[in-house]
Amino acid sequence: MDDLLPISAFSRATLISANTLRAYHESGLLEPAVVDPRTGYRGYRVAQFGDAAVIRSLRELDVPLAAIREVLAARDPAVTRRVLAEHRERTLARQAHIEHVLHLTEGLLDDPAAVTPATVTERTLPSFTAYTITREVTEEEFPGFLGEAFVLLGRHRAAGPPGALFPVEYQDGPSPVTAFVPAAGGPETLPGGRFAIAEFTGPYADMSAGYRSLGVWLAGSGHAIAGRVRENYLLGPGETASDQDYRTEICWPITVQE
Structure with a gap:
């Protein structure tokens, strides 16, 4: 067929590897003009050079595939500018995070004790009743879930600061997280007991x-974690202008390790 190139030649002409072109095909980002159902042969047209060049340029900037797909579908300069502006904001936020991590890393490697300054105390806490909402969420989803949950739980008259319960063991994937507000007559009783508590600011x-x-x-204590870890949000969003002033009690229920 006229102006049809095999994947090898299209790969060389666009400076995109054949493996990457196959991945773009599977994701629907850049589909071949023809695919032979018998041999799997992929053929590309010269008209697809433009799309390939846009994809390559945007991927060099680490623009997400979903955003590139939006640019290609719209074929509108205004959409392209918006997508790149949004990507710039994400990049600046990531840069700030990298600077923060660099600072933290330097401190950890130089003097680990200096970056673990929170004082830990042992206290016995009473059980209390609360209203709760539980959901399986990832770490990235914690803020969104807790924000939504506390709005819903805010309908109840709270008898103390809101908080959340997390599994004993940290998990990479989704894990059950329970948001709660203490309230007289709440339907769930959260257990008391002996806790190791660090107040973090x-x-x-x-x-x-x-x-x-x-x-x-x-x-160094001879204790073990005896149940779900609790965070009490003593001072948080909406209560102070700066997140530097947030105060959180991190409470680990403990028992003597045998």
């Missing part, structure tokens, strides 16, 4: 420092 993204403090304390 600062953004939620930095709360790992409080968890490290509890880990250091637990390692």
Whole structure:
């Protein structure tokens, strides 16, 4: 057929590997003009050079495939500008996060004790009744879930700060997280007992420092974690202008390890 190129020649002409072209085909980002159902032969037309060049340029900027698909579907300069502006904002946020991680890494490697400053105390806490909402969520979904849950739970008259319960063991995938607000007559009773507690001040993204403090304390205590980990949000969004002032109690239920 006229102006039809095999995948090898199209790959060389566009400087996109054949493996990547196959992946773009499977994802629907850049489909061949023809595919032989018997041999699987992929053929591309010269008119597809433009799409391939746009994809290659945007991928060099790490623009997500979904955003590139939107650009190609719209074929509208205004859409392209919007997509690139949104990507720029994500890039700047990632750059700020990288700078933060670099600063944290330098501190951890230089003096690990200096970045685990939270004081850990042992306290006995009473059980209490609460209204709760539980959902399976990933770490990235924690803020969204908790924000939605606390709006719903805010209909009840709270008898203390809101909080959340997490599994004993940290999980990479979705895990059950329970948002709660203490309330008289709430339908669920959350257990009391002996807790190791670290009060952390600062953004939620930095709360790992409080968890490290509890880990250091637990390692030398002879105790073990006895149940779901609890976070009490003493001061949070809407209550202070800066996330640097957020205050969170991280509470680990403990028992003597045999």
